[in-house]
């Protein structure tokens with residue numbers, strides 16, 4: 273079964289374009305300076321639509337995780353156990369990802385993580401995954 | 406501000422949960438009508454008195470114009486019509502909306518029904534493709550879940566609740582035996598409820614901990630059992646309530662809160678929306694936690710119930726395990742919780758899952774709990790939870 277991959281929207285396109293260059297760029301609000309994830313048309317703090325795209329290191333810590341021992345969808349059956357993680361970037365925002373280059377025994381909340389830019393040529397997309405720092 | 410407490414749940418109806426019902430099956434709209442009749446008959450209120458209807462988002466035969474479709478089918482002329490889109494919190498959301506409409510004078514008798522049985526298979530239907538569904542996650546173009554969560558496998562409920570539990574463990578510690586005790590105590594309640602799916606099948610804490618790990622730290626027996634079923638309740642004005650067959654369960658307080666779809670984006674993953682919802686409900690009803698005779702707490706997972714005990718204020722934050730260990734949660738105990746068995750042991754009939762908590766709360770106040778009737782049932786707390794701790798509601802029900 274084919275795995276689902278992201279389909280960029282006009283608003284999120286710069287985010288996905290940056291990932292393809294192996295860079296992480298998120299929107300910073302010019303009105304209130306909030307950094308937001310995921311990309312939006314309006315700021316989650318003040319609803320301003322005035323943003324700059326800011327490049328980040330992408331490094332962060334493990335906020336939480338689970339080890340899914342049954343596939344969360346049939347398309348992910350080949351990834352079981354799935355190491356699904358929530359990363360808190362050093363700038364404070366959180367995102368969903370998966371752990372690569374490590375196993376379930378490596379997972380510890382608070383551990384340092386660094387980004388892995390995983391190109392998926394068939395889908396013309398680069399996924400932001402994470403590995404132990 | 407808030408409800409005066411002049412509207413009550415006066416009639417209830419609930420189908421016995423089934424795992425693989427054989428049919429013949431009724432259309433969704435037929436199920437709605439049948440459940441409405443059962444609940445009105447239970448109250449002793451004639452169909453001609455109905456002037457409000459509330460539906461869930463799920464009616465197989467219509468995706469729009471749902472209330473008008475139902476009104477026409479029932480032959481009802483209604484002044485108040487609602488579709489409530491709150492997942493597992495739908496039933497609690499229905500109850501307070503109906504009460505508010507009645508207190509405003511918009512309606513007198515409001516039917517709230519949630520079908521939960523399969524429907525007949527249409528002729529020439531394509532074979533079902535279960536792999537295409539993403540459950541409660543939307544894979545539509547432009548959906549944040551489709552773009553930022555589904556591609557990582559962050560789909561459906563198990564892993565979201567597991568990640569909340571894992572974060573809770575890191576912040577407050579984790580007593581797996583206390584979590585398992587929630588499931589075991591509720592099973593004791595189910596064993597006193599002949600309608601419960603797991604009636605006659607007691608379990609121990611060790612049984613729970615020895616069941617397969619599904620998504621760490623959640624074991625199989627800490628996860629709700631999907632069933633077919635469905636139910637309904639009727640909310641009516643004080644004038645109707647005083648003439649109804651059973652002791653009315655007045656809706657004296659409510660709260661509702663939602664601020665996220667996917668818990669990754671929660672401001673704080675372990676302080677859940679049921680906190681502010683419950684605070685409002687208690688304040689509106691003017692009761693404190695010590696007045697609660699039983700708590701019917703939405704329990705898709707043990708962690709859901711644990712976090713609700715804490716965030717609704719029955720104990721302090723981080724003290725949920727201690728609370729569970731120190732209290733007997735059975736119908737005969739000092740803190741009766743999910744007296745019908747909870748959805749963990751009664752079963753979860755889709756969107757009607759949360760209706761089981763509302764109906765059980767009313768049933769206890771009516772004094773119709775049978776073997777599981779609590780000794781004193783004057784004031785009952787009910788919660789509903791939709792999504793992954795995404796949308797939550799709380800009710801206070803009180804007998805007159």
Ligand SMILES: [Zn+2]
Nearest residue numbers: 301304315318
């Ligand atoms: Zn802003």
